[in-house]
Amino acid sequence: MIHVNDIKKQYEIVKRDPGLKGAFKSLFHRAYETKEAVKGLNFHIAPGEMVGYIGANGAGKSTTIKMLSGILTPSEGEITVNGIIPYENRQKNAMNIGAVFGQRTQLFWDIPVRESYDLLKHIYDIPERKYQETMQMFIEVLQLEPLLGIPVRQLSLGQKMRCELAAAFLHLPPVVYLDEPTIGLDVAVKTRIRQFIKEMNKTHGTTVLLTTHDMQDIEEICSRIIIIDNGLIIYDGDLQSIKDQYGNQRIISFDLDFEQTFALPPSLTDKVQLLPQEEEDTKIRLSFSNDVIKGADVIAAMMNAYPVRDLTITDSKIETIVEEIYKSSQQEESHEKVL
Ligand SMILES: Nc1ncnc2c1ncn2[C@@H]1O[C@H](COP(=O)(O)OP(=O)(O)OP(=O)(O)O)[C@@H](O)[C@H]1O
Ligand SMILES: [Mg+2]
Secondary structure, eight states, X not given: OEEEEEEEEEEEEEEOOSHHHHHHHHHHOOEEEEEEEEEEEEEEEXXXXXXXXEOSTTSSHHHHHHHHTTSSOOSEEEEEETTBOTTTSHHHHHHHEEEEETTSOOSOTTSBHHHHHHHHHHHTTOOHHHHHHHHHHHHHHHTOGGGTTSXXXXXXXXXXXXHHHHHHHTTOOSEEEEESTTXXXXXXXXHHHHHHHXXXXXXXXXXXXXXXXXXXXXXXXXXXXXXEETTEEEEEEEHHHHHHHHTTEEEEEEEESOOSOOOOOGGGTTTOEEOOOOTTOOOEEEEEETTTSOHHHHHHHHXXXXXXXXXXXXXXXXXXXXXXXXXXXHHHHHHHHHO
């Protein structure tokens, strides 16, 4: 359904000195800087697959999705979606895809939601009966009934997002791109949205590419993940095998009743890694593999050496795994730079 071959994307940014002087100077003399957001991506997605597209802030996820949906043209390489080159045939491509950009709205701000849908019905030329049938299902699963008469600008974030989702799927496109569809939503709305996506995939075989920072989304929806870092793919494969590979990693964070500098107890030094402290966080985080040392032994050694006030154990949640992969890819990168 989706073929991405060696795509790259550079943005041209106007370089500007700070202040008024800089602004004035750039009126006459423009210096450009190139930012390479995507550095060469290859992947293929089969019909009906649900793929998680993940990576740190600025990794190039939204840039990829914009190219897939035809908003941006790649600087190099080629994309086809359902046999169409999106950026060359935007109108035809639009019939094939639905998209939700969590940070933006595609609904019409000032008119009631129902009328936005009505407009989309005409834009996509959806037959009346099909439209009624689809709407019926959406109203039920996404609980839209009370929202239909309200203008979009009066909706809360979670209400708006449910409406957005319905709009993206309304013409039953074979492909849907979801760029952070659950951002800022409460747990109940997130659950509802995940159910809806799964339901659409089951009943209509919709191919879904999902970008999110919420790993629960990924665990519940996707069987395959593509991880991108700094414009390059660092992992493409099924979720389970990455869990198997990194799944023995554990993190325990300790809240210590202790003011001095912390040093690892000698019995742990070569088995456990001390993670950098997060800002404004006084907790000590230790990472280790369950194959090398048992959690109980780590806790015992720490309690022996320090007054432990509290502790939390994080098991091999996908967040931790992804954090590990980012870290190792960054280490490789800095290693390459040194070389
Ligand atoms: N319109 C633009 N002009 C110039 N640079 C851009 C533009 N859009 C994105 N970038 C840069 O390209 C890189 C990738 O951005 P992108 O939005 O694709 O990241 P992302 O993976 O979606 O991140 P996030 O998780 O924060 O949404 C970033 O370094 C960003 O600063
Ligand atoms: Mg983004």
